[in-house]
Amino acid sequence: MQAQPIKRVVIAGGGTAGWMCAASLAKLMGKNLDIQLVESDAIGTVGVGEATIPPLLTLHKLLGINEQEFMAATQATFKLGIEFENWKTVGEKYIHSFGTTGQDHWAAGFQHFWLKGKQMGLAKDYGVYCAELLAAQQNKFAVLPNMGLNYAFHLDATRYAKFLREMAEQHGTKRIEGKIDRVGLCHQSGFIKSLTLASGQVIEGDLFIDCTGFRALLIEETLHTGYDDWTHWLPCDRAIAVQTTSVEEARPYTRSIAHPSGWQWRIPLQHRVGNGLVYCSRYLNDEKATQLLLNNIEGEVLTEPRVIKFRTGQRRSHWNKNCIAIGLSSGFIEPLESTSIHLIQRGIVRLLQMFPARGIVQADIDEFNAQTQHEVLNIRDFIILHYHVTQREDSPFWRYCKNMPVPASLKHRLALFKETGKVFKVPNELFGENSWVQVMLGQGLTPMQHHPVADLMSEKEMEHFLSQIEQQNLRKVNQLPSHHDFLQHYCPAENTRDPH
DSSP: OOOSOOOEEEEEOOHHHHHHHHHHHHHHHGGGOEEEEEEOTTSOOOOOOOBOOTTHHHHHHHHTOOHHHHHHHTTOEEEOEEEEESSSSTTOEEEEESSOOSOOOSSSOHHHHHHHHHHTTOOOOGGGGOHHHHHHHTTBOOOOGGGSSOOEEEOOHHHHHHHHHHHHHHTTOEEEESOEEEEEEOTTTOOEEEEEETTSOEEEOSEEEEOOGGGOIIIIIITOOOEEEOTTTSOOOEEEEEEEOOOSOOOSSEEEEEETTEEEEEEEOSSOEEEEEEEOTTTSOHHHHHHHHHHTOOSOBOSOOEEEEOOOEEESOSEETTEEEOGGGGEEOOGGGSOHHHHHHHHHHHHHHTOOTTOOOHHHHHHHHHHHHHHHHHHHHHHHHHHHSOOOOSSHHHHHHHHSOOOHHHHHHHHHHHHHOOOOOOTTOSSOHHHHHHHHHHTTOOOSOOOGGGGGSOHHHHHHHHHHHHHHHHHHHHTOOBHHHHHHHHOOOGGGOOOO
16 A cells, blocks of 8 residues: 555545535644645535534534534524424424433333333323424524533535635645646556646645545546445435525424425525425426425525436445545435535544554555445435335335335344334444434334333333423423524524614
């Protein structure tokens, strides 16, 4: 492998992925590195990954980002979860919230006590036992001490990239404007040696990070790494995005509304709403999809609807030779559970943990790829779950999803939950037991039995146990201000402040 020390890092492409990479490397390792980022103003970014999940707070803490400043700069709002409408069946909805539901026992998760409580006629809706879910339903929010509420953000992706760019440049990252015309390889090793821009400028480096989006200019077009296609499990292959003015106060959750051939997102920011339709082109053409989206949005349209084509799947190697793919160049799992920015973050953190300062060795590459693929496969299964476990049979798309064969790993999880009510988190998996339980119950999968430890509670004990959790959550949520009022006080964006 390449024994020379890594001093020069070249990031190809900007956008969220490129600038998250640059800011993290520059802030956390920049003293020892020469970091250059190449991007062209002429190439637009996808820029629609505008909903995040709680682990982003950890990265922000590492980078020393002031939350209020970041939120004001990116017109951000808070997010407590995702509401799924029409997924189980038309007319029904549920929320997959952050945080925990109820209280677990060492032998069994809370869902077992809830199932027993249902049998006894004592348990209410599963969501009543989760503070984040109740707060979302009531449009309430506050940042509480000791992470008393788990949250993430809705943010303007373009402004976020700009915010991170400022931080990256403050810590020494050099931005180079220009289109990449050619990628030069070393004849002996096959490693990437340089990028030649349309202007003729040549940029040499030791390590190259591919943030060129779906094009994957370095990892795929140059190194021919290969791609595992998951379209047979996740058939949606198009998205249309459009922005609208806000017509109501921002809710502290993302909305995901299922349609006959896909689903629609609504992401409320302080100054506007991000909307989009994810769909399968086998069942719906672009023209009809655009019309469907425009018929189902509120507020004045601010941008031209644009169609984004994609293919779900992942690169066979996320790190190949001296090139690491971060963001869309590494693969794509559709945005149903807001995992795109998270996977950028995980790639960056993994790179920082395994940074090949003394030279690139195959063992590092193999470990990086194994960890990444393990993580991505578990997320893939969680997304497939939403489509496959459904009672919908009202369109060819939903009939296909309901009846398609699923990966063996997911098949096992579904069978285990249905037959025993048990859920086990896979090591280093993003989504915990509570996420799997909320979505499986929400999609209509009810276990046939519960753990015997729940039978040890008398009716009186069970009633006390459940009502104590419910009352505790209600007390917490009743004390919260409205999400809108909290935003105005905590992080008002410049052009959204109340005139009063």
